[in-house]
Amino acid sequence: MTGLTGPFTETTVSGCGEINPLQNDPSHRSIGVGTRVLLNGAPGYIMGKGTRASPDKPNVSAYADMKGMDPTMMGGMITAHGPECLTSLAVPIPVLDEEILSGLKILDRNVPLPVSDINGRNAHSKVNYGHIWGENTDKVIRVDKEKCLHHPDCAAVRTCPTEAISNNFDINRNLCINCGTCTLQCPEGVFRARLGSIEIAEGTIPVSLRQSDRARGERLCTMFKNRILKQEFVPTKMLEPL
Numbered sequence: 001m002t003g004l005t006g007p008f009t010e011t012t013v014s015g016c017g018e019i020n021p022l023q024n025d026p027s028h029r030s031i032g033v034g035t036r037v038l039l040n041g042a043p044g045y046i047m048g049k050g051t052r053a054s055p056d057k058p059n060v061s062a063y064a065d066m067k068g069m070d071p072t073m074m075g076g077m078i079t080a081h082g083p084e085c086l087t088s089l090a091v092p093i094p095v096l097d098e099e100i101l102s103g104l105k106i107l108d109r110n111v112p113l114p115v116s117d118i119n120g121r122n123a124h125s126k127v128n129y130g131h132i133w134g135e136n137t138d139k140v141i142r143v144d145k146e147k148c149l150h151h152p153d154c155a156a157v158r159t160c161p162t163e164a165i166s167n168n169f170d171i172n173r174n175l176c177i178n179c180g181t182c183t184l185q186c187p188e189g190v191f192r193a194r195l196g197s198i199e200i201a202e203g204t205i206p207v208s209l210r211q212s213d214r215a216r217g218e219r220l221c222t223m224f225k226n227r228i229l230k231q232e233f234v235p236t237k238m239l240e241p242l
């Protein structure tokens with residue numbers, strides 16, 4: 001948990017880019033009220049638009065029974081601005097025609113990423129997710145324990161927003177969200193990952209906190225696909241559009 005410095009010295013990002021269902025189905029042909037989904041690993045339904053949805057930044061609200069949720073697909077973290085909830089949503093998108101297929105084939109570099117100033121969230125510019133999840137970045141944090149000096153006041157342990165690093169300096173992968181904070185806090189380079197950067201008119205701004213875990217999102221896609229193939233999850237048609 002550290003505050004962002006500035007101006008134009010670091011940035012935080014959220015969103016899973018090319019695997020975001022709302023990017024895969026931009027016309028919302030499969031995503032509507034009543035579409036059956038997996039919310040945090042539990043079967044549930046889309047209820048409607050999210051409270052902060054806008055044409056530029058669509059999102060949805062969904063329902064599922066919490067007792068059936070998978071703890072590894074949900075959680076929370078502590079930020080310098082307060083607590084954040086982490087949720088996962090998997091939406092089935094049937095390939096019915098070329099238009100739907102082309103939405104599913106979208107790549108990170110074609111998904112726009114709006115950049116805002118943290119003060120007032122004023123729109124600044126647009127980049128794309130290719131800078132965040134492309135081949136020059138690492139989705140999963142690597143740990144090189146041989147470099148660890150076992151510092152009693154380890155900054156990585158102290159600032160990890162999910163308290164995922166144990167006293168033995170191991171990462172609990174169920175708690176870790178691959179945010180990258182530890183990679184910038186440990187001076188010995190025990191925790192490593194290329195977090196990427198964005199290019200804006202003011203220069204190249206490094207990413208210092210990822211609020212979405214693409215690696216976990218990809219695991220969810222695989223789990224969801226297997227459940228559909230085994231007919232453990234049966235998709236439904238929406239009742240009405242968003």
Ligand code: SF4
Pocket residue numbers: 141159160161162163164165171175176177178179180181182183191
């Ligand atoms: S990447 Fe994982 S271990 Fe490192 S600070 Fe983030 S949540 Fe903690």
